[in-house]
Amino acid sequence: QLPAGKPKIIARPYTSASYDIPPTDTLGSDGNNAFSNDNILRHISSKEDIMKELALLYVRKKLSLSAVGAIAKLIVALGHDIPIDPRTILQTTNTPIRNKSFHHFSLKNGLLQKLKKGMIGSGNLTIKCQINIDGTPVFKTNSVDLWPILCRVVNSLDSSPFVISIFAGKGKPPSLEEYLRPFLTEMIQLQSEGVEFESKCYSVEIISFVCDAPARQFLKVITGHGGYGGCERCSQTGVFDPVYHCMTFPELVDISLRTDDTFRYQ
Known part of the structure; x- marks a missing residue:
């Protein structure tokens, strides 16, 4: 619970598989809600509630990470114990x-x-x-x-x-x-x-x-276009040009094209 005498933060109801937060129709002392025009509101009473509502605002209002951090610092200035790092608030995991x-x-x-x-x-x-x-x-x-x-x-x-x-x-x-x-x-x-x-x-x-x-080589797990047998369209081996130091595929006629089967079982 938040310490007595500290202002309560009001926001819209939020439902989550991990949180069972009941809604309330009680408004703040001024009868307004800065975050929503909904009539169904609830009082936030815990650190987890504040963090979850900030995460919700981040998504719905398309806030930047710096904005979330700035809001968190204001809430901490009011005396509430929440993280000020937006990554912690949003529970961003890698x-x-x-x-x-x-x-x-x-x-x-x-x-x-x-x-x-x-x-x-x-x-x-x-x-x-x-x-x-x-x-x-x-x-x-x-x-x-x-x-x-x-x-x-x-x-x-x-x-x-x-x-x-x-x-x-x-x-x-x-x-x-x-x-x-x-x-x-x-x-x-x-x-x-x-x-x-x-x-x-x-x-x-x-x-x-x-x-x-290079990305196709990585995704298909194949020889690169600079290696022998590196052509993705045909099965010719290729000829290395020692003058220009590059792989060439000089055959232009009667070429055996790759098929799905030959590609899979090469």
């Missing part, structure tokens, strides 16, 4: 992958945000996704790379990409299975069950993966 950092956000939540913006074409009940995976250095002065998994809904009115998962560490993710598993598990589930929004069920379809050559 999953280590062999001493690296990895975080899976949510594919479904990102798709729901795009559905709220509207879809191209009336009666369109298919969410068409482009998936992009690529690595990029964070700074020029160190070796930390970011490997985000991005999604772009091509038939949404807002087709800007959003992050599904992200890896941070030196070089590529050391385990392809651990890197892709959360995304693949969620995608398989969404393709099986669909996404429900405003009493409609939308199917989810991947139309393409957009990756450069």
Whole structure:
């Protein structure tokens, strides 16, 4: 319980599988609620309640992390004992992958945000996704790379990409299975069950993966384009050019193209 005589913080009801917080229709002394126009309000009476409401405000009001931290400092100034680090308040956790950092956000939540913006074409009940995976250095002065998994809904009115998962560490993710598993598990589930929004069920379809050559090599676990047998389209071995120090694939006719079977069992 909060110490006696200290102001109570009022916010809208919140339900969670981890918290059983009963609503109340009691207003503050001024009869207003700064965070909601709802008539059903409740008094916050514990440190956990304050943290949960701050997390809720962060999502609903699209606050920045610095804003959450500033609000937390004001609450602490009033005499309440809560963390001032927004990461602690939001309970942001990273999953280590062999001493690296990895975080899976949510594919479904990102798709729901795009559905709220509207879809191209009336009666369109298919969410068409482009998936992009690529690595990029964070700074020029160190070796930390970011490997985000991005999604772009091509038939949404807002087709800007959003992050599904992200890896941070030196070089590529050391385990392809651990890197892709959360995304693949969620995608398989969404393709099986669909996404429900405003009493409609939308199917989810991947139309393409957009990756450069090094990323394709990493994802397919194949020889790079600079190695022998590195062509993704045909089965020719290739010829190394000692003058230009590069691999060439000079055969242009009567080439045996790769098939799904030859690729899988090569």
